[in-house]
Amino acid sequence: MNLAAPALIFCALLLQEAAASLRASCSGELCCFQSPADFEAAERNCKETNGKLIQSDEQMDALKRLARTLTGRFWLRGGTNCTAVSVGAGPGVSVGPEPCRSTLDGFLCLFDSSSVCGAFQSSGGTSVTYRTVTGFDVLESETFPPGTVALVGRPGAQYPDSKHLCSSTWLPSPWFCEVFQGGCDHGCNKTSNTCTCPLGRSLHPNNISCTEPTAAVPPAQTQRCPRGYKPAADGRRCEDVDECAEAPDLCAGEGEQCVNLDGRYECRCAGDFVEEDGGCVNTSICLLCEHMKCDKVGGVYRCGCKEGFRVSPKNPTECEQDCSQGACPATCASNPAPDKKDMQQCFCPQGFILDLGDSPTCHDIDECDSQALCDHECVNLPGGFKCACRKGYQLQDTEKCVRLQQGGEEEEEEESASGSPLDLASTPVSLQPAAFPSYVKTGSVLGIIVFLVLCAVLLACVVKQAFRRCMSLELNSLKHPNIDIFYLQQVTTETYKRLSFDKQCRNEPQRD
Template structure:
C-alpha cells in the first residue's frame, strides 16, 4: 500500500507541474497516447515551446483532428512542420509554418501561414503512457464525465484514459454527483482516496487521520462521501425511504420531504389507492374495499384467480348453463368453469355444465377422506388426525387443534376437451353395470366353492380301507431253491379238488 501511495503521489505531483504551463479544453485518448487541442493565442514558436513544456510535441498527422475540432469550434491551429519538426518553408516576407483551419461546417484545411502570426492555439500530442484505464461503468442512468485534471483536459469521447484522470458519475436530473474516481494502475479508485493525492477527491477537506472527507460548519456530507450540502435539509432525506404507505413515494422539498402518490394512484381518505385497475375490469365494475379498488363481476361470474381484471363463470349447483360464443358461420363454442364438464341434455339443445365428482373418479390428493364440492373438493381427516393446510396432508393431532379438519375447496383441473359432450346418465349406467357384474361373480364363486366342498366330503381311498393287504418281501434264492418252489407250485395246481 505504501509503494502504491508513493507512486500515485509522484505521478500527480508531475502532472501538477504541467498544469502551470498548459491551458487546454479538449482531448482524445486512444491506446496509450493522448492528443489535445490547446486554445492559447500565440505564434508558432510559442506554441512549440508550450507543447514541449507539457511533455509533448506539436501534432503532425491529422488522424485525430475530427475528435478535437468539433463543431461549433472554428479557427486556425499550429501543427508540426515535419516529422522531425525542423524544416519550415520560406516565402516572400519571411518563414511560413504549417497549420490547420476549421470552419463551422467541420471542413478542415491544412495550409502554411507566417510563423510570426498569432493563431487561436495548437494541436499537441503527448508521450505514450502506461497502465491506461478503460471506461467506468456507471450504475443506472448516470453519465460519466472524464477530466484529465492536471491539464484540465476533457476526455469524454476517449477510448482509454491515462493515470490521473478523474471520472465523475452523475444522473441527468441529479443535483449532486453519485460517485467520483481517479485512474491509477489500470483501475479506478473511489473517492475519498488517500488525502495526499488531490485532497482525496474531497470537495472541502480531507482528514488524514480518518482518510475521509469533512465539511465546514453548518454543512453535512452527501451520501457520495465527497461533496457537502448547504444545509442539513439538502441531504436527500428520501434516501432512507420514509414513505412506506401503499402507492407512496418520497419527494424532496426545500424544507425536507413530502410523501406523494405514485403515478396511477390518487389520495383518498389519506391513503394512496390504485385507480388504474378500474380501467381494465372486464365487466367494467369496480368497487373500493379496505382502501383498495378491485374489479367485480356480474351475477353468475366471479373474479378470476389468475387475473384480477378478468371474470370467469361461477356455478353454485350440480348443473348450470354453459357459456357459449355464437357466430354466424360456425357452431357455437361453449365453455364450462373449472371442475365442470360439458354435457348435453336429451331434451334440450342447450349445453349444460355438470360438476365433476373428483372423489368418485379418484382425481384428488387427499390422505384420508374426500368430500365433493361444486367445482372442487375438500379433504377430511380421520379421527385423531388434523389437516395440514400447507401441505394438504393429515398429521396426528397435537395439543393445539385448529378444529377444522378440512381444507378449502380444491380447484378442479379443467377438462382437456371442453367441447366433448358426455351425457350424465353414462356415468350412472357404468356404475350400475359394474355393480351387477360384481354381484354375479360373487354368486358363481359361492356355488363353485359349495360344490367343491360336497365332492371333497365323499372322497374315499379304497386301497387303504381293504382288510386284506398283501405284503411282499424280496429274497435272494439259488437255482435249486427256485426249481423246488416251481415244482411245489405246480403240484398244488395239479391236486384234485376235495368236495
Template sequence: MMLVLKRALPLCVLFLCAAGDAPRGVCVDTQCCALFVESADSKEAKTRCQNSGGELYDVLHWSSVALTLPHGHFWIKAPRTAGPASERCRSTVVTAGGVSFEDRTCTDRVDGVMCQYTSTCPALPPSKDAHVNYTTAWGFEGQTRFPPGTVAVVHVPDQPPVSKHLCAGTQWMRAPWRCEVMNGGCERACTDPQSCSCPSGLTLHHNNYTCTEDPCATCAHSCVSVKGKWECSCREGFKLGSRGQCVDVDECAEDSTLCADQGQACENKEGSYECTCQEDYDLLGGACVDASFCAHCEHSCDEVQGELKCVCRKGFRVDPQDPQKCEEFCSEQDCPAKCTRPDQCYCPEGFIKDKRDTGTVCTDIDECEDEARCEHHCNNTFGGFVCVCEEGFHLQDGHCKLLQTLPIQSRPTAASVHPTALPSYVKTGSILGITVFALLCAALLYFLLHRLFNYCTKVQFYSLKRDMDIFTLQQVSTGTYKKLSHDWQFRNDCHRL
C-alpha cells in the first residue's frame, strides 16, 4: 500500500542525486540531512545513521522541505499503517510519478538510507586573512551549519594551515584529537593518546598536526628561535657557513691585537686560540722571556724571582761586574787557595793569602776594622761587608740618610696597657667561692686529723698495756715476740705523726 506525499512547497533546498559530484547533504537552520546510497535493510540503515552521529530521517520534522530524490527506495522514519511493529517498516519510494511512502518488511534491502542530524556545529568565526574549508563525508561546502564528522581547516595564503577542527556534536575539537578518530587529524603519524609526530628530517609545525621541513636538520651545533623562526647557531669560536655548517674562526688572522706582548705568537685552535712564545723565548710566570740571554751564561741559567738569570756552581757566585760570568766565592772564613803553581796562588776578592803548614789558604779580610768603611755600623761578611744604619736612618747610595718623619700631632701613639677591670659582682662571687672552698678544705683536714688522733691513742693505750704485761715473768714464744715487735713499731709510727 503506498501513500503519495501531497504537500509540496515552492522552496526546494535539497537535491540528492544518485550519481555525479553534486553534494549529498544539506543543512537548513539548525538541522542537517544526508542521503547514503547503499544497499541496506532497516536495521543496517539505523546503524548507519547512528554511526555518523544522526538518526533516520523523520518526515514529520522535515515537512517544510520539498525533496527531489533519485528514483528508488530509501529507508526513512514515517508513520506506519496497521501491522506488527517487528514485521513492517516504512520507506520512501521515489518514482517518476512522485514521492510516496511504502510499508515493507524490515529485512528487505532497499537502495539507501536517509539520515538527519539535529546536533550540528555552527560555522567557525570569520577572520580577516584566514579562509575556512569545510569537508564532510557527503561533500558539504559553504554552509552555515555542519553535521558531526565535518572537518574544518583554517588557511592563510602562502602559509601552512593555521588549524584543523572536527565537529563533535555541537562543538569543534581542534587537532590533534584522539588517534582512533580519523588519525587524530594528524598529517603523518598519531601517537597515543592524542599527539602528532613527524618522520626524520621533518618537524611538527606549530599548528600541531602538519609536518614541515626541519630547519634544524642541517645544524651542526645548535638551533635557536629568532623572531619566531628557527635558525642554526654555532658555538663561540665558530661562524655559520653557507650550508648551515659551523666553520672555525681564525682569531689570529681576524684580530692582530691578540698575543701582542713581547715575545708572544698567536696560534689558532679549533674554536679558540692560544698565545705561545716565539723562537728564542721561554714561557716564564705567564710571560715570554728572551731565552737567548741564557746561552751566554758561564755555568747555567735558571728562574730567579720571576726572571731568567745566570747561576753559578757551588764555590762561585755571579760576577757583580758581568751577570753572565761567575767568580770564585768562599762562603767560609778560610778556603783553599787556587794555585796554578806551588808559588803562584790566587784568592777571591775580599780574601788574603795565608801560608800555613797544610798549604796556602785564603782567609777573610775583616773590612770593618777600617772605621771609615760605614757611617754608622759595619757588619763583616765572608768576602765583603755590609753597612747598617741606626734606627731612624736608611741606607741610600752607601750613606745613611734620615727618614722623613710625620708631624708630632699625626704620629700614632701606643695604646696604654692596663689590666681589664672586672665587674664588682664577678669579684664578690670569686671571693665568696674561694672562702667556701677554704672552709671545706679546713673542715675535711680537721676531720681526718681527729680520726687519726683517736686511732693512734687507742693503739698506744693498748700497746702500753701489752708492754706492762711483758715485764711479768712469762714464757714467750718466737711468734709472740714477733707480734710484740710489730706493735712497738706501729706505736712508734703513731708517735711520729
C-alpha cells in the first residue's frame, strides 16, 4: 500500500491548522503573537521581528487593552526566572513565574515606537488584510509591527489593487527584491527592482501581478482610436498603448520607472525609491539598519547608530561598539543559561581583548608588536592597524610596498638602513582584522610540544648514562689483601678498665 498520499494529506491538514493559529494583535508598540511556544522560541521569534519580550512591569496599560480580546497564558521577559501573564480568566491580568520549558499560548513583543505603523488608509471600497514577516495574520489591531505587509483589494477582484510594506511608514510595492521578492507575484528584477512576468503574460497595472494570456482574435476592419490607444487585433475596438514597452527611455531619471496607465503613462519612483524634493531617493538601506536609525546625507540615506556605537566598516547596515581609544568598557549581558544565571557574558569589539577584573574592560591588541604584518612599517590603531611605506614607495594589496615608477624607470633612491621618514599622507591605509591568525596559535603550541619532547629525551639519556656508570663502579681499594679492616665497637667504662688491666698483665713478664 502506498502511504505517500495519505501522509501528504495529513501534513497539509497540520499546516492549515498551524497557519490558522498564527494570529497577532497590537496596541501601540506592544503586540501579542498567538502561537504555542516555549520561552526560548518566544524570545527568538521576537528578535526575528526586531522586537523584544516585555518585562513584567512594562506596558501594563497596553496589555490590559489587549486583554479584552485575548484569552490564554503568554510569555514575558522576567529577571532570573521565566515569567508569564494570564489574560481573559477573571478581571484584569495576573503575572507569575513559569518553567522555561513550558509551552504557552503565545508571547508579547515590544517594538520601537518609531518603527510601528498605523492602519493603512484605503479608499474606493477596498479592504486591507495584514500579515507579518513570520506569517502571523494581524487582526483587530490598532498598530502593526515592522515588516507587516498590507494587501489592498476589492472584494471578489482577481488581482489586488496594491501591496505595501511597514517600515515606520507604508512603502508601496515593488520594494527592493531581497525582501519578500519585492512583493511581486512572479519574479523581481534585482537591477531595477521591478516585477517581471513569464513569457506570454504581461504586468498588471498594479505593478506586482501578471495577467493571464488572452487568445488571439482574427483581424477585422480597423477603426480610428484616440490618443494613447491603438486598434485591437480584431479591428473592432481600441486597446491601450503600452508607452513604457515601446519607449523604454521615457523615464530616465535616477530611481524612476515608467508605469503604463489606461491611455497614458506616468514616471514614478521605483521600488525602494521615494519621491523627495521633486526627485527619487533610495531608502532601501533604512529597512536594514540594525539600530533603526537612518539619516539623509548629501541626498543619500545612510544608517546611523545609537550613542556609543558606530557604523561597521564591513557592513553599512550594522553597528559595532565605538572603542576609539586604547581601552573602553566591555558590553555585558546576563547569561541566559539557568545554571549560570548569576554570571555575565561580556564581549569586546574585534581587535580588542577582554579583561574581566573588577570592571570588564576591552584593551586594544597591538598587532604590530605580535607579528610581522607589513613590508616597511606597521602602525597600531584602536581595533586594528595600518601599513605604511617609506618615501618613494606605494602601498599595494594593503601590506606590500612597491617602488614608485618615474619616467618609465625605477627611482634610484634606496631604503635607509635605519628607516627613512614615512609618507603616511600619500599611502592608502589598510585596516586589517585584529584577531591573531590561527597559524600563529598553532605554531606556538607546536613549538612548545617539540621543546618538551626534546627535554624529555635529553633527561632520559642523562639518567640512563648515570645508571650505567653506577653499575660498573668497583671498590678496588677495599679488595686489597694486605689491608686490615677495622670495625668500631661501642664500649662502656667498665669494659675499658678491664681491657687496660689485661694489657698490663701481659706486659709484666716482659719486664723480668
